[in-house]
Amino acid sequence: xxxxxxxxxxxxxxxxxxxxxxxxxxxxxxxxxxxxxxxxxxxxxxxxxxxxxxxxxxxxxxxxxxxxxxxxxxxxxxxxxxxxxxxxxxxxxxxxxxxxxxxxxxxxxxxxxxxxxxx
Numbered sequence: 001x002x003x004x005x006x007x008x009x010x011x012x013x014x015x016x017x018x019x020x021x022x023x024x025x026x027x028x029x030x031x032x033x034x035x036x037x038x039x040x041x042x043x044x045x046x047x048x049x050x051x052x053x054x055x056x057x058x059x060x061x062x063x064x065x066x067x068x069x070x071x072x073x074x075x076x077x078x079x080x081x082x083x084x085x086x087x088x089x090x091x092x093x094x095x096x097x098x099x100x101x102x103x104x105x106x107x108x109x110x111x112x113x114x115x116x117x118x119x
Contacts, residue, residue, distance in 0.1 A: 006055035009047070013038045 017034025020026065026033060041047035059066070074081075081088050 003055055003058075006052045009052055010038070010055060010059075013041065013047075 014031060014034035017032070017037045018030025020037070021028055021030040021033045028036075038047070042049060
């Protein structure tokens, strides 16, 4: 039952982010707004990490499973990429490198800030 409660919290925050983006006409996707909302709730202490830890850990460990619908969507409409295979591959590789680099730099920055804060 605890896992369902945690999942309900995470999905509720995601839904709130989606509704905010939709009704405030934000240029940010609802899922991103939901993640920002989750971050704000965690940073302000309104939501404690222990309230969502188990479900969040499960979702992170099984993240590849959540990419299946997007992959199937691309496979269904592969004809739209006809003639653009090289460009598509280039965009995929470059965006992957950029995301990995930004993630690494952000993580390093947060680790450094956390170490400075402890002193």
